[in-house]
Amino acid sequence: MSIAAIMVHLDAERDCEQRVQVALDLADRFQATLIGVAGLSLRPAFAAGGVVVYGEPTQHDYRTMRARFDEMGKKFCVQGQHLKQVEWRTALELPSELVAREARAADVVLVGQTRTGSEVRDLIEPGVILLRAGRPILVVPDVVAPLQLRRVVVACKDTRECRRAVQDALPFLREAKEVLVVGIGEEESKSLDKKTLADVAGYLVRHGVIVADETWKRARGPVATELLELVRAEKADLVVAGGYGHSRLGEWIFGGVTHELLASSPVCCMLSH
Numbered sequence: 001m002s003i004a005a006i007m008v009h010l011d012a013e014r015d016c017e018q019r020v021q022v023a024l025d026l027a028d029r030f031q032a033t034l035i036g037v038a039g040l041s042l043r044p045a046f047a048a049g050g051v052v053v054y055g056e057p058t059q060h061d062y063r064t065m066r067a068r069f070d071e072m073g074k075k076f077c078v079q080g081q082h083l084k085q086v087e088w089r090t091a092l093e094l095p096s097e098l099v100a101r102e103a104r105a106a107d108v109v110l111v112g113q114t115r116t117g118s119e120v121r122d123l124i125e126p127g128v129i130l131l132r133a134g135r136p137i138l139v140v141p142d143v144v145a146p147l148q149l150r151r152v153v154v155a156c157k158d159t160r161e162c163r164r165a166v167q168d169a170l171p172f173l174r175e176a177k178e179v180l181v182v183g184i185g186e187e188e189s190k191s192l193d194k195k196t197l198a199d200v201a202g203y204l205v206r207h208g209v210i211v212a213d214e215t216w217k218r219a220r221g222p223v224a225t226e227l228l229e230l231v232r233a234e235k236a237d238l239v240v241a242g243g244y245g246h247s248r249l250g251e252w253i254f255g256g257v258t259h260e261l262l263a264s265s266p267v268c269c270m271l272s273h
Contacts, residue, residue: 006023008036012072032107034080035086108270148237154169155240176238180214184216184218184226228260243272
């Protein structure tokens with residue numbers, strides 16, 4: 001397995017320079033094509049009497065946004081001129097729809113964390129990309145250094161999503177200086193959980209990954225809190241985990257750990273569904 005193409009979403013109306021730097025660094029590390037994607041809906045929504053109403057864009061709106069995309073694309077291509085190949089893709093549509101579709105061209109997709117209070121037209125939902133893109137996503141916090149892969153935490157759970165995540169992350173895990181395989185559960189599942197950890201660690205070792213340790217912790221509170229506390233204590237710079245969620249009546253529902261990793265992890269998180 002290898003990383004031949006990396007896609008990164010760029011926000012059209014806010015700074016995301018550190019995310020771009022993470023993408024540039026990874027594309028250089030893996031000698032991969034880097035694809036930048038930016039989208040924006042020109043049908044801004046507003047509430048009127050409890051009903052969502054969409055405004056009609058003007059020709060000026062179209063010209064302004066296309067000029068903005070051109071400016072972003074030129075800067076992005078200059079930043080990546082040292083790479084194997086750089087591509088720039090844009091469309092005047094909701095970013096989540098655009099990125100989920102364009103993900104077919106990449107091995108992994110970099111997105112920002114879940115935002116609240118954003119306008120509909122510039123909102124990207126990383127959870128939607130996770131569930132719909134058919135690719136692993138790398139969720140990048142707003143404030144983060146380039147990904148050094150010094151220590152990676154693999155959050156283990158005996159599920160299809162976790163197995164998918166471990167396999168998808170192999171190129172990253174092989175690059176890591178050391179990997180910590182972690183399980184958090186209840187006392188009654190300790191024996192089975194430890195067997196899962198041992199099997200995952202063995203799988204990784206057979207694929208050339210340096211596994212430093214296997215750690216099982218009993219959950220004393222929310223699992224997401226326990227996991228992120230461990231990530232901070234171990235000074236990890238990447239978390240690999242399965243992503244759990246579904247759509248119900250138009251609303252996206254995520255598991256507690258997935259929700260926290262999408263919204264508030266202090267380090268990058270690689271998630272697969």
